[in-house]
Amino acid sequence: MHAEQPAVRTGRAKRLPRAVRERQIMDAAVEVFSRLGFHAASMDEISEVAGISKPMLYAYLGSKEELFATCIRREATRMMEAIAHGVEPDQPPDVQLWSGLRAFFGFVGENRASWQVLHRQASSQGGPFAEELADLRGRAIGLVAALLLHSSGFPDGPRDGGKEAESLAAALVGAGESLADWWLDNPEEPAGVVAARLMNLVWMGFGDLVAGNVWHPPSRRAPEVDTDIGGSTPPAG
Amino acid sequence: MHAEQPAVRTGRAKRLPRAVRERQIMDAAVEVFSRLGFHAASMDEISEVAGISKPMLYAYLGSKEELFATCIRREATRMMEAIAHGVEPDQPPDVQLWSGLRAFFGFVGENRASWQVLHRQASSQGGPFAEELADLRGRAIGLVAALLLHSSGFPDGPRDGGKEAESLAAALVGAGESLADWWLDNPEEPAGVVAARLMNLVWMGFGDLVAGNVWHPPSRRAPEVDTDIGGSTPPAG
Amino acid sequence: MHAEQPAVRTGRAKRLPRAVRERQIMDAAVEVFSRLGFHAASMDEISEVAGISKPMLYAYLGSKEELFATCIRREATRMMEAIAHGVEPDQPPDVQLWSGLRAFFGFVGENRASWQVLHRQASSQGGPFAEELADLRGRAIGLVAALLLHSSGFPDGPRDGGKEAESLAAALVGAGESLADWWLDNPEEPAGVVAARLMNLVWMGFGDLVAGNVWHPPSRRAPEVDTDIGGSTPPAG
Amino acid sequence: MHAEQPAVRTGRAKRLPRAVRERQIMDAAVEVFSRLGFHAASMDEISEVAGISKPMLYAYLGSKEELFATCIRREATRMMEAIAHGVEPDQPPDVQLWSGLRAFFGFVGENRASWQVLHRQASSQGGPFAEELADLRGRAIGLVAALLLHSSGFPDGPRDGGKEAESLAAALVGAGESLADWWLDNPEEPAGVVAARLMNLVWMGFGDLVAGNVWHPPSRRAPEVDTDIGGSTPPAG
């Protein structure tokens, strides 16, 4: 990541192979987008940080929107690869989940800019960017859901389990994202502790669910509960 | 909420008392900000959606930044009031949490624009806006943490319970936020179901925690786990 | 002058006779124009200082340009009257000049705002305002020139004396204006001293001129002097 | 100076080296500011007169205020240099003063726009602009005062001579400024004649002052003179 080029260029930039230039530019772009947000980031600043002129910026990576989309795609790929690389596929589900969580928090901790761009900036712009992100999320949720489904003891068959597992996976992913955000703003705790808390909360809660230990409101209140926002009695799993 | 006025005005706007106009404008502003984000939203569009001219917009609500801040504050207040109104203070902690969650998801479901502005837009802008939001979060987390602390069975005394409870509360709030986001993008399930899942996950996991049932990685793997991201062995609660 | 009304009005302005209202408004306008200049002064501020609403401002005194022109005319008239009132017409020319100067500096000292509007603001706006001012100057110069012409000892007849006297009068008026400006920026000396210096400089120099005591460059240098900016050898009176 | 470019541009402006463009723009800016004043001048008009687009105007010379300040500084420097260039430092004081006056009027005659900007516009705006001008004036007054002090016959010693000389210098400078203004509005006389009149008036009056020939009001009137505007009896030098 990040601007090994001096911020103030002197003279004409050296000719570099296309791939290197492109990486250089995208590193700069991610840094600037994460720092300022999509709109407040200017192509001027990006080109300056990248150490090239604006016409080059356009020649290499197209319009501002294209550049942003490319950044999102690259960072999303990097993150997915980091997680995939961290997970040990031959281990039992709980270990897989745990190693995935660790890899996720590890990536976020070491690539703050990437995470900011992915989570905060991309989702707050409308349109194609948010969709790109939704895809990423979808894939992540799918993977987690698969893990849960293969865990021993899950209610048999994909009868209703699919829906349930996906929903839980979504909760886990969402919680992970938010915890990551929260962690960036409160960085005093090490990544492992944060990951462990989430692991505990989810895995134990999940175990209870599987075991049929569900919470439900005091029985005498159930009726009126329902009417409030429509079908809101906790369906107990 | 939102744009009962036609998008294209014809002729001079009728004279209205100040308070009414102000609400009209803020409704429009929330809608536009939530749809386009702070930067991409233009005062021109807001005034058009509000059915007034730009000078009125400025006369009533000041600069774009002031307007945005005012929107955030109003929506935050509305949400907090909705939740406070939903919680029954004389019930046991679990029921309180449950009613709070229901109220939260109920509000988000009925005020999508408000939620988008609060969660996605406000936090992706830097500076005062994000701080305003951080305050709101902080208060919410504090309330939830208090609930957990008062729940029967929690390790007595403020030895480590305060920190633990707050951390769990943060996780819950974060999970709630993210679930709400996810739910808006996947609205096929009713609010009550989503709320119930979160309730189950959290309350049961919390119960396990209190009871000392924690997950931990297979013992033989612990050593190398540690080195990876620094102190990442789950500290078991 | 100026703003006996409170700057912040409460309730509806009392009905007043037109003349009184008009004076009130113009006092406010002169104050604001002098403080901010024509362009930077806003009708909003003027109406606020005047203690009336903008529609009234327009009803009474027309557009901003009309208001400014009216201000200039009123202040010019006031100043001319103050001077005319100060001059004793039955005295010899030097005494008349002296009393005129005293009256002028007295007026400027007691009516700074008027002077600022007349001298600094009116002349820096183009078009009709500057013309209005040129008229005022023209009249002042004419009066002074007449004084000089009637002074005993002036080269007889209006042969060339008219031109000469007018030119000197212009110099005097100009010097007076500039001194007044300078004096406002350096108010430590009393008006009388400033007036006296100007009186001495002019009257004694004038006496020399009349007596034929003129300065001229060292004779050997005269030729090249001429060529520089065309006919610039001092014509010695 | 001034708009060799057609007022209406067609097509893209040719590429020019930075220094040339900058001068072109400042010439246009001086012309427009002098014609319309700071506030009434629009960046649109300046860029049009300069023959470039507005973004270039901003790229080269910054904000409107910066542009105005830069204009003032440039024109002040040009004028000071023209005068310094015109003065012959080895000549006696009277000749120096004379050549300085000629140079001043020569500059004003050939650079009307510069003079308007310096004298009328800069001083009628408040703040930093007026201060910049006050500096210029201060320097000019200092130079003239030094000349007077070195003239033979001035009361020796800095007993009161310094104050007196400076005061006279201020009067001279003020008179010069105003005469220049007046001359621009009445341009029928050549610069040399105007300069000569001022030279005569000042130098002879100054000689009288030095010689102790002062005007004073008829003795019987002195008492009441005083009371009028406070200490206004001419203090005789």
Add this chain to the structure above:
DNA sequence: TATGAATGAGTCTTCATTCAT
């Protein structure tokens, strides 16, 4: 009559984007 409420028009300023060298 007196005014709160309203607006068309314009100003400064910036940005993504592209020629011409």
Add this chain to the structure above:
DNA sequence: GATGAATGAAGACTCATTCAT
């Protein structure tokens, strides 16, 4: 290939001016 120079288009904000009550 690389860039300094250039611009169309748009956005925030303000002001003189006027209805409608």
